[in-house]
Structure formats: structure tokens, C-alpha cells
Amino acid sequence: MGLLELATGFNIAVLLVFFLLLVTLRVLFSCWISPTLKYWKIRRNGFGGPTPSFPFGNIKAIVKMSGDSSLQSSNSPHDIHSNVFPYFAQWQKSHGKTFIYWLGTEPFLYIAEPEFLKKMSGSILAKSWGKPTVFKNDRDPMFGNGLVMVEGDEWVRQRHVITPAFNPINLKVMASLMVESATNMLDNWTTFINSGKPEIDAEREIIKTAGEIIAKTSFGVSYKTGQNVLEKLRALQVTLFKSNRFVGVPFSKFFCPKKTLEAKRLGKEIDQLFLSIINDRKKSIKGKTPQDLLGILLQGSPVDSRLGKTLSQQELVDECKTFFFGGHETTALAITWTLLLLAMNPEWQDQLRDEIREVVKDGEIDVNTLAGLKKMGWVLNEVLRLYPSSPNVQRQAREDIRVDDLTIPNGTNMWIDVVAMHHDPELWGEDVNEFKPERFKGDMYGGCKHKMGYLPFGFGGRMCVGRNLTFMEYKIVLTLILSRFSFTLSPTYTHSPAILLSLRPNYGLPLRFQPL
């Protein structure tokens, strides 16, 4: 071997060692040095919490406690906090209602204390809040950069474009489509019951119908196209949330490559479906005044054109995904949990039926009549208190935030535990776990001792944009169901509220229906 070859071989070896050293340093920095420095900074600022071990943070403890049935409450069926979030319930006992826990190397400030939330959020503009980057990356195939995830001036722009889609005139048009879809569902139920099968999985049926409603009212697409999108969105939801995927752990995408690829594939397929829906609409929209969400998105808004910008193709797709998913599942679950609570409390079925007879009489359901269904409004509020479809709200600090003598460092994620606050006896009293819709009579906070203790639709300028649509759909569907059927719980029902992004009954909701 010549001297030159020897020198070249030596150089390659040196380069290789140097490269390996760099990789090792990078891994060491991401997995251990950087989170340890962040950890001590947070400790110096006065926050406590369970001790993390990097690079997993507190994920191992979360997994362990999630599988430990001895931590679950058996006091009342509605006392669900320790069932759905056993780790938070345990950590609250030792660290109080605000503490730091770690998902991998990402610090999360846990908040179940409304006064702290008020002080923390009081001085922050809606557009200055971040959404946890780690969730944005993880949930990208589902929401992309749609309204739920976007920040800053982009969020202002998108929110301005979207808000007109939910004005009263547009909602009125949507009402008749809702009546149509819900009536079809109930006609099918009647056929089913008449064939000697009184038991129906109400959760499955309601989710299907809510999907059909959003497909028709917001996108003007057929039931079949809507079902195709929904099935793919559902598969994506299961892929993303059914099992723990070490969110927040550096390089975790490489731990479960199969799931990462599956989520990407489904995300792309959903994008393609929306692209063809968008292109079809572009061809048919010319010269027409847009009334549904997709039409409004395609047209843009005055604010939009002043800024000289319209939504790009990918932004349109992301917005469609966000609304298709967000616009049906949360409302469907609110109706589902209502049917459970009404089956358990038949006297409330009677009260609502009496109210419907008084307010709607035999007339047609329209938006103006719905406002008269006051008791139904209390029931919705109480259902969203006990079983909030969105069980948490998330933020990320984009600057250091002072709360009394504490500083929340820039970059800290926040996990606001809505289930915990809605079930806190200190805020609601000793009857906190009882179904009592009358607590909302004449009081939109249901007697909660703190206005930020009741957050079914979030808070501040980022509060849910679809809540009026929800009130309307909820009242229409429930009015039609209660007018045609009474119902009881099936003996096969198993009470097991669980989180799959939203709060849902783990084994569906089998009910027995009797036509009236």
C-alpha cells in the first residue's frame, strides 16, 4: 500500500470519527443537555412537578398509570377525571393544580386553576399565543396549518375569512339541511325498530349524520363523498391517537416508522379528496354568491383582498380538513353524551319533550324557534360540563409570561385540563358529579365560582368559531329525536369514557328506542 493511499484511508477514518462525534453530540444535546437546562430554568422559576427522566420525560409514568385501574374513581359514573387522566389526578395530589410535566423533552405547564389561567392569559393577545409546535408536527396530516393550529397575523387573516361563514343568514340556510339529514337518520331508525331490532348504537349513527351535515352544509358535497372523507379521517384519528407514540421524545418518528408512514399516507389521500372537491367547486362557483364555508373560503374576504392575499391551495385544503373534522365530531359527541344522560335521567326526557311541545308546537323547526328551547340549552351546558367533547385546551408561550412572582419561560407548552376544572368540587360544590341542568338556569357559568372554570369552547379570542353552529345542530337533532322516540340504556352498554383526541364512549352507546 502506498503512502498516499494510507493517508487517504486515515483521512476518511478521521472524518468518520468526526461525523460520529457530531451525531453523538447532537443526540446528547437534544436528549439530555438542552432539556436538563430547561428543567433547571423552570425549577428556578418556582414550578414543581413530577421528576422527569430524559429523553422520555414523564411518559413512562403516564403509560404506567394509564394502565392502573386502581387509580380510577368509582364514586359516581360521572366522576371521570381519574378515569380519563389518572396521571393528572395523581400528580394534582402531590403538586397542586399547576405544575410542570414533560412529554419527552418538551415541558408542559399543567393548569387546572382558573385564577392562574386568568392572570396568565389576561395580558396576551389572541394572535400572540402559540400552539404547541410538538403537536403541530404530530397532527400535521390531520389539521395542517388550518385555523386550529395557525398563529400570529396568519391566524388573524384566516379567522377574518372564516367568521362570515357562521353569520345568522348562513346558519338559517344550514338549518333546513340539518333537518333533512336528521329526519333521514330517524326514518332509518324507525325501519330498523319495526323490523324487531329496537337496539341502536346511537354514537355511530349520530357521528355518521353529523358528518353528512357538515359535508352538505359547509362543503356542498354528497353524502357519499362526505363518507369517503370521514372514513379516512377516522382511520387517521385512530392511527394518531389510539396508542402512545412518544410525542415530544427526540427522533421518536423513527421508533414507530409504520405508524408515521401510515399517518402520512392517509393525510395525503385526504388532501387529494379535498383537492378534487375544491376544483369541482371552483368550476361551478363563478358568478354565484357563496353561502357555505367552502364558497366563502374560495371567494376570500374584503380583509383578505386588502392584504392582497388569497388562501393558497394547501391552505384551502388544511382549512377544509380542520372544519370537516372539528365541525362534526365534537357536536356529535355532545349529542351522544346527552342521549346517555337523558337515558339515565328519563325525567329530563319528559321535561324537554314538554318544552318542545310548548315552543316548537307542530310547526316547522327554524332558527328563531330554537332560541326558545331554554331547558335544552341548560342540558347542553351541563353535558359539556360533565363530558366536554374537547377535554383540554392547549397553548404555547411565545414570550416569557409573568404570573405573580413566577415566570413561565418562552416556549413552555400549556395543557389546560378542562375535565379537571369541570369536575372540581371547590368550583362547583359537593354535587359536582351530579347531572343537574338547572344549575345553568339564568346563569351561563352554571354557578361555577370562577368564570374561567367553565371552558367547553376554550377562552379568549381563540374561542371556538363553530359554537353557534353547534347550538343550532344540537337543538335540531335533539328536538327531532325526542319528538319521535323515548329511549333507555341497553344492558350491553359499558360506561368507559376515553380520550381519542375528543372525549368519547369507548364502546359506543347502545340504546333501546321506543317510537312515541
Ligand code: HEM
Ligand atoms: C360541542 C361542539 C364543540 C366543542 C366542544 C368545541 C370546542 C372547541 C375548543 C375547546 C376549541 C379551542 C379553543 C381555544 O383554544 O381556546 C375550539 C376551537 C375551534 N373549533 Fe370548536 N368546538 C365545537 C364545535 C365546533 C364546530 C361545529 C366547528 C366548525 C364548524 C368548530 C371549529 C373550531 C375551530 C376552527 C377552532 C379553532 C379556532 C381558533 O383557533 O381560532 N368547532 N373548539
